[in-house]
Amino acid sequence: MNSRERFLAVLAGEIPxxxxxxxxxxxxxxxxxxxxxxxECYLDGACLADxxxxxxxxxxxxxxxxxxxxxxxxxxxxxxVEIEGNDVPLVVETIVGGRDDLExxxxxxxxxxxxxxxxxxxxxxxxxxxxxxxxxxxxxxxAATVRGLVEFMTDFYRDPGFVxxxxxxxxxxxxxxxxxxxxxxxxxxVLKDSFASTSMISPDHYRExxxxxxxxxxxxxxxxxxxxxxxxxxxxxxxxxxxxxxxxVLEIDSPVDLAAAKAAVGSAVILKGNIDAVTVMxxxxxxxxxxxxxxxxxxxxxxxxxxxxxxxxxxxxxxxxNLAALVEFxxxxxxx
Amino acid sequence: xxxxxxxxxxxxxxxxxxxxxxxxxxxxxEGRATPAEIFAHLSSAMxxxxxxxxxxxxxxxxxxxxxxxxxxxxxxxxTYLFERKDGQAGIVVMGTVKGDIHNIGKNIIVSALRxxxxxxxxxxxxxxxxxxxxxxxxxxxxxxxxxxxxTSTKPALLEIIALLKTEGLRDRVKVLSGGASHSQAFxxxxxxxxxxxxxxxxxxxxxRLMGES
Numbered sequence: 001m002n003s004r005e006r007f008l009a010v011l012a013g014e015i016p017x018x019x020x021x022x023x024x025x026x027x028x029x030x031x032x033x034x035x036x037x038x039x040e041c042y043l044d045g046a047c048l049a050d051x052x053x054x055x056x057x058x059x060x061x062x063x064x065x066x067x068x069x070x071x072x073x074x075x076x077x078x079x080x081v082e083i084e085g086n087d088v089p090l091v092v093e094t095i096v097g098g099r100d101d102l103e104x105x106x107x108x109x110x111x112x113x114x115x116x117x118x119x120x121x122x123x124x125x126x127x128x129x130x131x132x133x134x135x136x137x138x139x140x141x142x143a144a145t146v147r148g149l150v151e152f153m154t155d156f157y158r159d160p161g162f163v164x165x166x167x168x169x170x171x172x173x174x175x176x177x178x179x180x181x182x183x184x185x186x187x188x189x190v191l192k193d194s195f196a197s198t199s200m201i202s203p204d205h206y207r208e209x210x211x212x213x214x215x216x217x218x219x220x221x222x223x224x225x226x227x228x229x230x231x232x233x234x235x236x237x238x239x240x241x242x243x244x245x246x247x248x249v250l251e252i253d254s255p256v257d258l259a260a261a262k263a264a265v266g267s268a269v270i271l272k273g274n275i276d277a278v279t280v281m282x283x284x285x286x287x288x289x290x291x292x293x294x295x296x297x298x299x300x301x302x303x304x305x306x307x308x309x310x311x312x313x314x315x316x317x318x319x320x321x322n323l324a325a326l327v328e329f330x331x332x333x334x335x336x
Numbered sequence: 337x338x339x340x341x342x343x344x345x346x347x348x349x350x351x352x353x354x355x356x357x358x359x360x361x362x363x364x365x366e367g368r369a370t371p372a373e374i375f376a377h378l379s380s381a382m383x384x385x386x387x388x389x390x391x392x393x394x395x396x397x398x399x400x401x402x403x404x405x406x407x408x409x410x411x412x413x414x415t416y417l418f419e420r421k422d423g424q425a426g427i428v429v430m431g432t433v434k435g436d437i438h439n440i441g442k443n444i445i446v447s448a449l450r451x452x453x454x455x456x457x458x459x460x461x462x463x464x465x466x467x468x469x470x471x472x473x474x475x476x477x478x479x480x481x482x483x484x485x486x487t488s489t490k491p492a493l494l495e496i497i498a499l500l501k502t503e504g505l506r507d508r509v510k511v512l513s514g515g516a517s518h519s520q521a522f523x524x525x526x527x528x529x530x531x532x533x534x535x536x537x538x539x540x541x542x543x544r545l546m547g548e549s
Contacts, residue, residue: 087435090462153397154404157351202395 003062007131007187007307010270011226011248015304019297019334021327022063022131022272022309024251028088029314029323030055038316039083045069045114049121056130059323061330063131066122066186068177071113076137077146077173078106086316094148099162105146107172110180123185131188133228134181138193139213142170149195156205167213175220182225189221190228190251199233199255206238211245218246228272232312236260243269253311254279259299262306271300272307275326281310282318289325297333308334341369341377344409348381349388351401353408360412371417375448378406379536382444386534403444410447417452425452426546429471430481431459433492442483445514448535449542454479465495472500472509479542482528484515493526510545514538 001009001017009016030051031041041047048069056064074081076091083089095101110116123132137145143166144152155163178189195201196210218227229247231238234255242250243265250269252261254276261271273296275281280292293308300306308330314323338346340362347355363369385402388394394402428449432442446458457475459467472480480500482493493513500506511528523531530545532538 090435092462150400154400156397157401158404198395200396202397205395205397 002129004129004131004187007063010304010307011188013267013304015336018331018336019301020062020131020307021330021334022065022133022307023061023275023323023326024065024277024310024313025052025055025059025061025323026065026135026313027051027067029316029318031086032316033058033320038086038088042070042083042089043074045071045117046121049118049125052118052122053125055323056126059320059327061323061327063133063187064122064126065190066119066132066134066181066184068110068115069118071115073113077108077142077170079146088313091145094146094151096147096166099165102165102169105169107170107176110177116180116184119181119184119186132186133188133190134178134184134186135190135192135230136174136177136181138191138196138210139167139171139174139217140196140210141193142173143167144195146170153201156201156209160208163209167209171213171217174217178217178221178227179224186225188226188228188249190230191217191221191247192230194230194232196238197231197233197235197253198237203237203241207241211238211241214242214245214247222246222248236264239264249307251309251311256311257299258296262300267303267305270305270307272309273300274311275309277310277312277314277318281322281326282315284322285319286321286325289322290329293326293329294333297330301334301336304336340366341373344374345377345381345384348378348402348405348409349384351398351405353401353405356405356409357412360409364412364416371452374413374417375452375536375539378448379534382406382535406444407447410450414447414450425454426478426542427475428454428456428479428481428542429459429468429475429477430456430483431463431468432461432483432485433489433496434462434464435492436462436483436485436489441485441515444535445481445483445538448539449481452539452542454542465492465499468496469499469503469505472505473503477509479545480509480511481538481542482511482513484513484518489515490522490526493528497527512538512541512545 006016007020010020027042027048031038033055034051036047041051052064078095079091080093081089082092126132181189196206221227226248228249228251229242230251232253235252236256239261249272252273254274258274275292280288344359347359389399446456449456457471512530513528514532518531518533530541532541
């Protein structure tokens with residue numbers, strides 16, 4: 001069974017030869033593997049694709065995360081983006097000051113400005129034997145980005161109707177991008193909804209604002225490509241809701257008790273997670289990685305429906321040896 | 337029966353912005369409360385909001401709702417508090433350091449400092465070392481307040497201190513770092529003159545540092 005077959009078998013509800021290993025290696029960590037700065041790679045699509053491919057070749061995990069480049073005019077739905085050195089891209093200006101700005105929102109063509117080039121290049125480089133995942137922001141996350149997180153979350157009480165309208169207005173950006181990623185040949189798409197975490201908003205607000213928009217977006221996407229729903233930090237109080245969104249896989253972060261999550265969702269969805277990207281991968285050593293991987297396998301491997309991953313993006317300062325250890329111990333403890 | 341200041345504190349905890357502004361009007365009309373009493377209730381309210389966040393009763397939107405209640409109240413109280421000052425308390429440059437976009441705590445501190453008589457230049461969030469240093473140079477600031485929510489911002493703080501030294505400004509401006517995760521050990525590591533984790537201690541440390549300058 002090759003890497004891609006292993007990943008697709010899990011998506012199909014089958015038990016593979018071993019648990020697939022698909023850590024969140026993106027543009028935050030991968031450029032280090034080829035000795036390049038993060039800003040160089042985000043601004044040069046070929047560099048970004050080559051870094052992501054090189055990392056997968058170097059460490060031998062089963063699936064890569066394809067990231068879009070920033071293109072010649074870095075922006076998110078018209079919000080200017082800056083990146084410097086080994087940071088990650090950061091939105092520096094918001095564009096929705098109020099309801100009047102909704103009609104001026106422009107949903108960009110994902111294929112414009114060369115932003116999809118790294119995805120196509122990575123898919124071509126990886127070939128048919130390994131899986132490639134794409135990633136898109138959720139409507140809730142896009143809305144927070146164009147409005148500004150503080151104003152957006154203040155609106156929850158100030159003007160909840162506006163929050164719903166804003167989320168509806170940006171949903172086509174999520175859907176169009178997911179469709180473009182499917183056209184580019186990725187095997188699944190990660191729907192990132194980081195701000196929907198119950199480390200940030202209450203379960204009630206999740207159900208009022210984020211959950212319906214996840215369901216709507218996934219209903220439009222899932223016919224084309226399987227969806228992996230990612231929510232950072234704690235998502236335990238909303239896990240049962242997440243399992244009803246239509247996502248094939250839930251990518252859960254380290255604060256969630258993996259065994260409890262498995263018990264909560266049963267075989268309804270696949271779980272992907274949840275090695276701590278900071279405490280274990282960045283700050284820990286090989287022994288910490290081994291202990292975390294063994295515990296994760298013990299909690300979620302049985303009966304299938306599990307993909308070993310980090311809970312979030314591996315930070316650039318993480319030692320490369322820890323990623324090698326993740327794969328080594330994932331292979332050792334992941335066999336069926 | 338609760339007094340005006342107790343009701344004011346509750347309005348902030350409940351995130352009732354209209355209520356906190358109305359009660360601020362009452363505080364001004366009554367004219368009895370001292371700035372120290374007002375700040376004590378303000379700090380107590382924000383501590384309670386923080387406690388509710390820690391226990392999972394409040395989340396970010398609820399904290400923001402309370403922050404908005406503080407801002408609305410402070411817009412009413414600023415004049416009342418300023419009238420009790422004998423001129424400018426000092427010039428402050430403040431912002432959230434690069435890589436960090438948290439602005440709730442910073443905004444509250446900015447309001448409190450202005451109310452306490454400081455001239456505050458708020459640079460916003462995700463501010464580069466160069467912007468901080470340029471503003472210190474331009475304004476001749478007495479105090480530079482660096483808001484940093486987590487200790488992962490240490491490289492950004494170190495960069496600012498290094499640039500102040502390069503520009504020959506380090507001895508001319510007192511530097512204070514602030515954030516919920518800050519400690520004396522962290523302040524010592526990054527080389528700032530003081531640290532604070534809340535509104536009350538920020539005002540105290542600012543007063544102390546101004547006395548030393």
